[in-house]
Amino acid sequence: MTDQTTNPPRHVFIVSDGTAITAEALAHSILAQFPDLRYHQTRMPFVTTVDKVQEVARQIAEEEKRDGQRPIIFTTFVDPQIMRAFNEYVSGHVIDLFRKFVGPLETELGMKSAHSVGATHRIRDDEKYNRRIAAIDYTLQHDDGQTNRGLDEADVILVGVSRSGKTPTSLFLAMQFGIKVANYPLIPEDFDRGELPEALRPLRHKLFGLSIKPERLSEIRNERRPGSRYASMANCTSEIEAAENLMRREGVRWLNSTTKSIEEISATIISELGLDKRRVE
Amino acid sequence: MTDQTTNPPRHVFIVSDGTAITAEALAHSILAQFPDLRYHQTRMPFVTTVDKVQEVARQIAEEEKRDGQRPIIFTTFVDPQIMRAFNEYVSGHVIDLFRKFVGPLETELGMKSAHSVGATHRIRDDEKYNRRIAAIDYTLQHDDGQTNRGLDEADVILVGVSRSGKTPTSLFLAMQFGIKVANYPLIPEDFDRGELPEALRPLRHKLFGLSIKPERLSEIRNERRPGSRYASMANCTSEIEAAENLMRREGVRWLNSTTKSIEEISATIISELGLDKRRVE
Known part of the structure; x- marks a missing residue:
C-alpha cells in the first residue's frame, strides 16, 4: 500500500x-x-x-x-x-x-x-409530495412554540433548551419523512415552575427531548450573541441541567445531540417513537 | 414472467x-x-x-x-x-x-x-454541520420576503407567486447542500408596477424563479383557503401569466415546478446557477 x-x-x-x-x-x-x-x-x-x-x-x-x-x-x-x-x-x-x-x-x-x-419514465408521486408539503407547512407554523393551535395534530413534539437542535431536526423529519413536528423551547420559567409548559402536559406521549453538552451549546449560542449571559458556560450548564432534570421527572425520553448528525438524531427519534410504520409503496 | x-x-x-x-x-x-x-x-x-x-x-x-x-x-x-x-x-x-x-x-x-x-468510527463533521445550521437559520429568517436585511448574503433568491414551491425548495437546498436561500413572493402589486420588488433589483444575478401550472396552483391554494378568490382558477391563471411575463422581461431564469420533486427542482437550480462548486472533502 x-x-x-x-x-x-x-x-x-x-x-x-x-x-x-x-x-x-x-x-x-x-x-x-x-x-x-x-x-x-x-x-x-x-x-x-x-x-x-x-x-x-x-x-x-x-x-x-x-x-x-x-x-x-x-x-x-x-x-x-x-x-x-x-x-x-x-x-x-x-x-x-x-x-x-x-x-x-x-x-x-x-x-x-x-x-x-427501455420504458424510462418518472412520474411525480403527488400524494407523497403533498404529504411532505403539508408536513413542512405544519412544522414551520409550529416552530419554536409559536402557537398551541393544532398541537395535538403533531406526530412528535420536540422539546429542549434554545439552540439544542430542535428546528433543523424538525425540518429534516418533515422534509425527509413527511412527519408533522412541533417544537417547543424549554425556558427558565419552566425550570422555576418545575413543570412542563401547560400546553404540553396532555401530549406527554408525543414528546421527545434534545439535550446537548454545555461546551457545545455555549459555542453555538456565542455565534448568535457573542459574549452574552445567554451564551455563557455558567448559564448553558445550568439550563441544561435543569432541562434534563425536568425531562427525567416528567418521563420524557431524550437524547444528547452533541456528536450526532441531523440524520442520526432524526432516525433515532423515529425508532424510539415508532413513527416508521410499515407502509405499502 | x-x-x-x-x-x-x-x-x-x-x-x-x-x-x-x-x-x-x-x-x-x-x-x-x-x-x-x-x-x-x-x-x-x-x-x-x-x-x-x-x-x-x-x-x-x-x-x-x-x-x-x-x-x-x-x-x-x-x-x-x-x-x-x-x-x-x-x-x-x-x-x-x-x-x-x-x-x-x-x-x-x-x-x-x-x-x-475493523476501525469503524464515525465522527461528526462539525464544519459541515455548522454550515448546514447557518444555512437553515438564514433560510428561515429570509422566508417569504420577511426581511431585506442581509439579502445580499444569499447564495440564491427564489421568486414566484404564493404557493409555487419556494419554501420547501429553499429549505431543501439549505438542509441538503448548506446553501443560503432567500425567497420572495411575487405579488399583484409587483405585476401592476411591472417591475421586480425594489430590494431585488441589484441582486438580479442571484434570482431564480419557480412557476407552476394554474390547475395545480389552484388545487394547492384550495387546500389552504377553499373556495377563495385567491385559489380560483381565474386568479391563479392571471397571477402566473403576469409572473412569467415579469420574469421574462427582467431576464430571470425560471422553471416550472408542476411535475418535479423537491429534489429535482433543487438540483436544477444548483446546476443552472453553478452553485455546486468543486470542493475538497
Whole structure:
C-alpha cells in the first residue's frame, strides 16, 4: 500500500440522468470508509442525452490528463441508452450503483425492470409530495412554540433548551419523512415552575427531548450573541441541567445531540417513537 | 414472467448499522425501476450489535413465513463484524450496497478501507454541520420576503407567486447542500408596477424563479383557503401569466415546478446557477 496521504487529491465524479442526490449520498458513505482519502468532487446531474454524455466524457478525460490519476466515477442511470453511451465514451473506475442489483432483482421478482424494457419514465408521486408539503407547512407554523393551535395534530413534539437542535431536526423529519413536528423551547420559567409548559402536559406521549453538552451549546449560542449571559458556560450548564432534570421527572425520553448528525438524531427519534410504520409503496 | 400484480406485496427490509436513510433512498431508486412491484417496507436503523442482528433475523424470518415469499433486503453495514453476523443469521435476497464496491476501491486506491481494518468510527463533521445550521437559520429568517436585511448574503433568491414551491425548495437546498436561500413572493402589486420588488433589483444575478401550472396552483391554494378568490382558477391563471411575463422581461431564469420533486427542482437550480462548486472533502 502506498502512502496516499502525500498524493494529490483524487477526482470523484457523480454522474446521473436524474438529480444525482442519491448517488452522492451513497458515494459519500462508501468513500467515508477511506478516511485517509482526499478527493475533489464534481456532481453532474441530468445527463439525459448522448450529447451530454460526450461533454461529460470530455471533462472527465481532461481532469484525468491534468492530474495523472484515474478518476473514480459513481453513476446512477435509469435510461439504458444513456448508460450504454456512458460506458462507451467514459473511462475510469466506474461504480454503477444500479446495474449490479437490477439484473438479479429481475430474476428474484420474476419481472422485467423498466430499465431493461427501455420504458424510462418518472412520474411525480403527488400524494407523497403533498404529504411532505403539508408536513413542512405544519412544522414551520409550529416552530419554536409559536402557537398551541393544532398541537395535538403533531406526530412528535420536540422539546429542549434554545439552540439544542430542535428546528433543523424538525425540518429534516418533515422534509425527509413527511412527519408533522412541533417544537417547543424549554425556558427558565419552566425550570422555576418545575413543570412542563401547560400546553404540553396532555401530549406527554408525543414528546421527545434534545439535550446537548454545555461546551457545545455555549459555542453555538456565542455565534448568535457573542459574549452574552445567554451564551455563557455558567448559564448553558445550568439550563441544561435543569432541562434534563425536568425531562427525567416528567418521563420524557431524550437524547444528547452533541456528536450526532441531523440524520442520526432524526432516525433515532423515529425508532424510539415508532413513527416508521410499515407502509405499502 | 408471472403476473406479479396479482401477487401479494413483497416485503422489503432496509437494514443498517447507521441511520438507513441513504440505504432507503437508493433502495427506492432501484425499486422504482419495477413500476408494477407492490411492497411493504420496514426500515431497521442502528443495528449495531449481534443481539440486534438476531432480533432482526427473527423478525425477517417471521414475515417470510407469514407471506411465503422471499424478502428483499437492502443493507449498508460499516462494521464488518455486524455484516458477518447478518450474513450468518439472515436469509433472503440480500442487496449489500457497500460490499460490492469497497473491495475494488481498495485495489484502485491502494488503500485499506476502515471497514477491512475493523476501525469503524464515525465522527461528526462539525464544519459541515455548522454550515448546514447557518444555512437553515438564514433560510428561515429570509422566508417569504420577511426581511431585506442581509439579502445580499444569499447564495440564491427564489421568486414566484404564493404557493409555487419556494419554501420547501429553499429549505431543501439549505438542509441538503448548506446553501443560503432567500425567497420572495411575487405579488399583484409587483405585476401592476411591472417591475421586480425594489430590494431585488441589484441582486438580479442571484434570482431564480419557480412557476407552476394554474390547475395545480389552484388545487394547492384550495387546500389552504377553499373556495377563495385567491385559489380560483381565474386568479391563479392571471397571477402566473403576469409572473412569467415579469420574469421574462427582467431576464430571470425560471422553471416550472408542476411535475418535479423537491429534489429535482433543487438540483436544477444548483446546476443552472453553478452553485455546486468543486470542493475538497
